[in-house]
Amino acid sequence: MGKKIVLAAGGSGGHLFPALALADELRQRGHSIYLATDSRGNKYNIDFSECQIFQIPSATITTKAPLPLINTISKLGRGIFKANKVLNQISASAVIGFGGYPSFPTVVAALLRGVPTVIHEQNAVLGRANRMLSKHVNMIATSFEKVKFINADLSDKVYVTGNPVRQIVIDSANRIYRAPLVGDTINVLVFGGSQGARFLSEVVPPALSSLPRQTRKRLIVTQQCRSEDLYDVKRTYRKADIFSNCAPFFSDLPHKMALAHLVICRSGASTIAELSVIGCPSILVPLPNAVDNDQLENAKTLTQAGAAWCIEQNELNVEELINTLKTILELPLKLENAAAAARRMGCSDSVNKLADLIENLTGR
Known part of the structure; x- marks a missing residue:
């Protein structure tokens, strides 16, 4: 029986393209695919037309200055709240995060609900959002054998899959x-x-x-x-x-x-x-x-x-x-x-x- 799988990706094409490739493959295998993205991800001309799309509030932590930091954390909090409602609404089987702060609220909501989670790191450096999530998720998929900031204590949950590319590639x-x-x-x-x-x-x-x-x-x-x-x-x-x-x-x-x-x-x-x-x-x-x-x-x-x-x-x-x-x-x-x-x-x-x-x- 097909699963209900949520892909959390946004911000830039570097996060969205591998999510699209995975969406196509999982859909061919009989699963229902949902995309949780941010406002920037919604503006990209990338064809997720066969996925139900949810826009989740998100923000990037760029400063430690109190007021901007409070605003950012508040927006991430709103994103976690909305993502939690979405995951409950669709009875999600798993959440796959593709890095960047746009994926963060949905993966956190999944962790709070006990929904199985995977994060995928496209770069040779574990990004900040993935770094914060890495100790808590079930699996970490990487594009490279060696990824900076992945420590030995995480090795038992790391799998080298490569970075999914579109069929046109x-x-x-x-x-x-x-x-x-x-x-x-x-x-x-x-x-x-x-x-x-x-x-x-x-x-x-x-x-x-x-x-x-x-x-x-x-x-x-x-x-x-x-x-x-x-x-x-x-x-x-x-x-x-x-x-x-x-x-x-x-x-x-x-x-x-x-x-x-x-x-x-x-x-x-x-x-x-x-x-x-x-x-x-x-x-x-x-x-x-x-x-x-x-x-x-x-x-x-x-x-x-x-x-x-x-x-x-x-x-x-x-x-x-x-x-x-x-x-x-x-x-x-x-x-x-x-x-x-x-x-x-x-x-x-x-x-x-x-x-x-x-x-x-x-x-x-």
């Missing part, structure tokens, strides 16, 4: 990577994640435009950039005689990743998972000033495996990127080796592993 992985030979077209893909990245729009176009003319003639650049940056980015490429396809959003980004010889991007958890499953060589520019440097830790997992090159934003300028691009693009074997290393890191069946874990917890 798995479908896009059915290709053999071949680096461009001399004279071949070079496909470069640039994107900044679900929230965009102005910095990449400021640095990448002038760097690519400064490459030797013979290299520029071979380039086809596909770049995601914010609407307000679109005109300047296109103009820079046009002046350098570089063919480009620029837009604020690409619905088929995994397909474009599969066609790319090199990807330049941030290192959010979903991006790392998709690069790995598809097998893409990449230059990673971690989001700076992030709490716990999670994107830097994510990037290290690929660079240490030889699957990527990482340049921190405070060290990256046009000249540095030009030098890195020349080094990579002039040696096709480097690209092929990086692609193979990325593919070895990929976990295309992560959604099945996570779904199996949940069914084992709930008794199928």
Whole structure:
């Protein structure tokens, strides 16, 4: 008999995409799926249309200043109260939290009600919300073998499942990577994640435009950039005689990743998972000033495996990127080796592993 499973996720695509992948898999297995999310999660153009959605109040703890902290705790309290009513209303069989404070009220409500709980950590660092919940939940699913802030006392409840990716990503992985030979077209893909990245729009176009003319003639650049940056980015490429396809959003980004010889991007958890499953060589520019440097830790997992090159934003300028691009693009074997290393890191069946874990917890 199918179970009633609540997925708690919100805030950003990095939390919502794996939740969507899991929702699709669990629904195919005959379970009823509900999404508990926040106001930001409700605004994302992510298709949870087959799930009943509940908007749960939430807030992120960003300061210890008394008044803002009281307001945040009050909002989290309201979220726990509403989540408790929802779990009671639907007689939830289990709650799966995908990290971030938007998941926190629903997981806490489940703990208070004695509902079985799993938290999933997408990053190579256990996030603050998951850290607070980790000692109390039944199971912790991780994307990486080594996750910062997971101590030995938690090891008996930790399961490495990988980070679930959407079916479009798995479908896009059915290709053999071949680096461009001399004279071949070079496909470069640039994107900044679900929230965009102005910095990449400021640095990448002038760097690519400064490459030797013979290299520029071979380039086809596909770049995601914010609407307000679109005109300047296109103009820079046009002046350098570089063919480009620029837009604020690409619905088929995994397909474009599969066609790319090199990807330049941030290192959010979903991006790392998709690069790995598809097998893409990449230059990673971690989001700076992030709490716990999670994107830097994510990037290290690929660079240490030889699957990527990482340049921190405070060290990256046009000249540095030009030098890195020349080094990579002039040696096709480097690209092929990086692609193979990325593919070895990929976990295309992560959604099945996570779904199996949940069914084992709930008794199928």
